[in-house]
Amino acid sequence: MFTFALIACFIGTPELAIVYVPVIMPLMLSLGYDRVTAAAISLCGTIAGFTAALTNPFTVGTAQMVAGLPLYSGMIYRIICFLIIIIIGIAYVMRYAEKTRTKPKDAIKSHTLKSNVTNRQKVAGIVTALFFIGMIAGVILYRWDMVTLGGYFIAMGIIPALIVGMGSKEIAESFNEGFRDVLVGAMVCGIARAVAVVMNEGQIMDTIVYGISTVISQLPESVTVIGMLITQSLFNFFVPSGSGQALIMMPIMAPLADLVGITRQTAILAFQFGDGFSNILFPTSGYFMATLAIAGVGWNRWVKFILPLFLLWMSAGAILLVVANLIGWY
Structure with a gap:
């Protein structure tokens, strides 16, 4: 999870959870964990890095x-936020994994794994691993976009x-084989994107934004940052980008x-969260x-698992x- 979070916090690609x-x-599954655990390792790790x-x-x-x-700018405080968020996520997933673990289907012994790994x-x-380092450097130094990263991933394979x-x-x-595994996921992406398209084509997006900002402006200063957090979360339903x-x-x-x-x-940190x-x-x-479709986990089942963690993360x-507001972070 920490590795997935570290990649996402630099290059901002939570879509890698699908991969x-x-x-x-x-x-x-071979170690006795369920499908929710596998999905959680991927999703919670990448989202922790993407968020902070x-x-x-x-x-x-x-x-x-x-x-x-x-x-x-403001890197030091965001590092603190990153560590807190990923630690909460890892602790939560580990607790769930141990509670639901069953007897491993296949005993995996370390000496067997070592004997099967060739020098090549x-x-x-x-x-x-060097490819991942190069990818991070490309995003930071050369501002690679999604098209460039797509080509890079092909070479990486x-x-x-x-x-x-x-x-x-x-x-x-x-x-x-890889395309076949993610084909259902690609179709789900298109269906989910339709909500944002309807909002834009219906020309009601600006109305929603204006109404939300009007409500926030009426809040006391000490509560405004939390209002921004809640507002951004609600707005993310309509614009998941x-x-x-x-x-x-x-x-x-x-x-x-x-x-x-x-x-x-x-304000930017409130937007991130x-x-x-x-x-x-x-x-x-x-x-x-x-990702849920590929993992074979239903959304209803996932919500039961993720809701407590979501509330912990929001809190x-x-x-x-x-704290950022009190210290005048800039």
């Missing part, structure tokens, strides 16, 4: 540019495969923060629903926002 589930699901992101170009970067702040596979593993000795036919067949929500809400929230005496950095936590609760989040987020 993680097919990889870790067989291992989790350090250099996420789609949320932090976009919001800070709109608000007129130095790019990726070890090299491929090292190259894959092909080159290690060549190192372990796979031929072109085997690589192509592996890609086809980090960059899209930043472009819609931050031009309103940044001046509003100035009016009520809150730093713009704090509101946009992030609810991504694994609202069914309008495409990649979230796709921790509210406290962190109040």
Whole structure:
């Protein structure tokens, strides 16, 4: 979970949860854990990193540019937020996993695993790790977009495969198997996206934003940051896109923060928390629903599992926002 969170906090791609589930699901089931645990490791890890992101170009970067702040400023406090949020998430998932664990289906012994790993596979593993480091560097130094990252991921799949000795036919067949595994998820993404399209085409988005901002402006200063958090969470149901929500809400929230005496950095953190936590609760989040579909976990079952963690995260987020406001974080 920490690894998944670390990747997401730098490059801001919670969609990778779709990729993680097919990889870790067989291992989790063989160790006696259920499908919810596998989905939670993937989703909760990536969302923790995405929510308390350090250099996420789609949320932090976009919001800070709109608000007129130095790019990726305020890093130290966000590191504290990141550690608190991921620790809460890991503790919650571990507690659930131990409570629901059954007798492992297949005993996995470390010496068996070690004996099956060849030198070429070890090299491929090292190259894959270097690919992840290069991906983080590309996003931070060269501002790679989603199209560039897509091409990078293709190379990230092909080159290690060549190192372990796979031929072109085997690589192509592996890609086809992967496409088949995520096809249902891709269809779910399209259906979930339809809600935002209807909102935009119906021309009611601005009305909703105006009504929300009017309510927030009436709150006392000490409560405004929590109001921003709740507002961003509710708005994420209609616009489950980090960059899209930043472009819609931050031009309103940044001046509003100035009016009520809150730093713009704090307003951006409220946007991060509101946009992030609810991504694994609202069914309008495409990649979230796709991940559940691939994991074979129903949304109703997932809500029963995630709701306590969601409330814990929201409470921790509210406290962190109040502290940020009291110290005048900028």
